[in-house]
Amino acid sequence: MNAIEVTDFRKEYGSTVAANGLSFSLPRGTVGALIGPNGAGKTTTIRALCGIIRPTSGALQVAGFDVDQEPLQVKQRVAYVPDDPPLFETLTVWEHMQFIASAYQVRDFVPQAEELLAQLHLEGKRDALASELSRGMRQKVAIACAYLHNPEVLFFDEPLTGLDPAAIRLLKQTMSHRASQGATVLVSSHLLALVEDICKHLIILSRGQCLFSGSIEQAREQYATTGSLEEMFFQITEGATSDE
Numbered sequence: 001m002n003a004i005e006v007t008d009f010r011k012e013y014g015s016t017v018a019a020n021g022l023s024f025s026l027p028r029g030t031v032g033a034l035i036g037p038n039g040a041g042k043t044t045t046i047r048a049l050c051g052i053i054r055p056t057s058g059a060l061q062v063a064g065f066d067v068d069q070e071p072l073q074v075k076q077r078v079a080y081v082p083d084d085p086p087l088f089e090t091l092t093v094w095e096h097m098q099f100i101a102s103a104y105q106v107r108d109f110v111p112q113a114e115e116l117l118a119q120l121h122l123e124g125k126r127d128a129l130a131s132e133l134s135r136g137m138r139q140k141v142a143i144a145c146a147y148l149h150n151p152e153v154l155f156f157d158e159p160l161t162g163l164d165p166a167a168i169r170l171l172k173q174t175m176s177h178r179a180s181q182g183a184t185v186l187v188s189s190h191l192l193a194l195v196e197d198i199c200k201h202l203i204i205l206s207r208g209q210c211l212f213s214g215s216i217e218q219a220r221e222q223y224a225t226t227g228s229l230e231e232m233f234f235q236i237t238e239g240a241t242s243d244e
């Protein structure tokens with residue numbers, strides 16, 4: 001079963017076509033990499049999948065629900081970590097956890113929240129206001145909030161930038177672990193070498209179009225390559241961006 005199903009997704013911002021008839025899917029229990037050059041349409045696609053922006057046309061399904069027709073069911077089941085997470089500046093780290101637990105009705109959230117803060121080395125910042133946190137710490141708070149309500153589908157937009165090596169390793173481990181437990185993770189990143197070992201599925205966008213969607217093995221077969229994800233990326237996007 002696919003946790004994410006995108007069919008002919010189009011998004012226009014005025015005269016800019018950010019997504020031009022994208023179709024792809026991501027199987028449940030998979031970590032998928034959403035990659036592509038700057039301006040390819042990755043953030044637009046993720047935001048549409050979370051129900052934050054509406055498509056100009058096309059159909060988007062997440063966790064078995066139509067994003068346009070059943071937005072609440074979708075929002076209850078997803079978590080979204082944007083590249084610059086907007087926190088509540090006047091809430092403390094712990095109050096963020098309380099807020100998420102309340103919004104998503106997570107019962108007995110305290111042990112899990114404490115564990116997440118410990119894993120992310122945020123225990124010392126438990127009572128700090130969001131406005132007092134470093135960029136990496138803000139990202140960690142957003143990650144802790146994302147995990148707290150045990151979402152079925154997680155969207156991460158450039159999650160690794162700003163994190164220290166220990167946090168990068170932890171985030172990758174937790175993504176793989178969540179996927180092994182049945183969750184689905186779509187991660188957008190330019191740091192191909194860092195996501196290579198956890199992503200089983202590849203979605204490559206360029207200029208609002210989907211150049212490839214499938215497993216890493218299928219990509220290797222289709223493009224007859226044994227190279228790294230980075231080499232594959234250049235091979236697949238070659239030509240598609242050459243006249244930019």
Ligand SMILES: Nc1ncnc2c1ncn2[C@@H]1O[C@H](COP(=O)(O)OP(=O)(O)OP(=O)(O)O)[C@@H](O)[C@H]1O
Nearest residue numbers: 013016017018036037038039040041042043044045
């Ligand atoms: N709110 C907006 N208003 C107008 N144009 C937008 C808006 N958001 C995105 N765009 C445009 O849509 C296109 C796709 O942008 P998007 O942010 O989805 O790309 P991306 O693949 O995430 O890029 P990057 O790797 O640089 O983050 C770009 O041309 C961008 O300028």
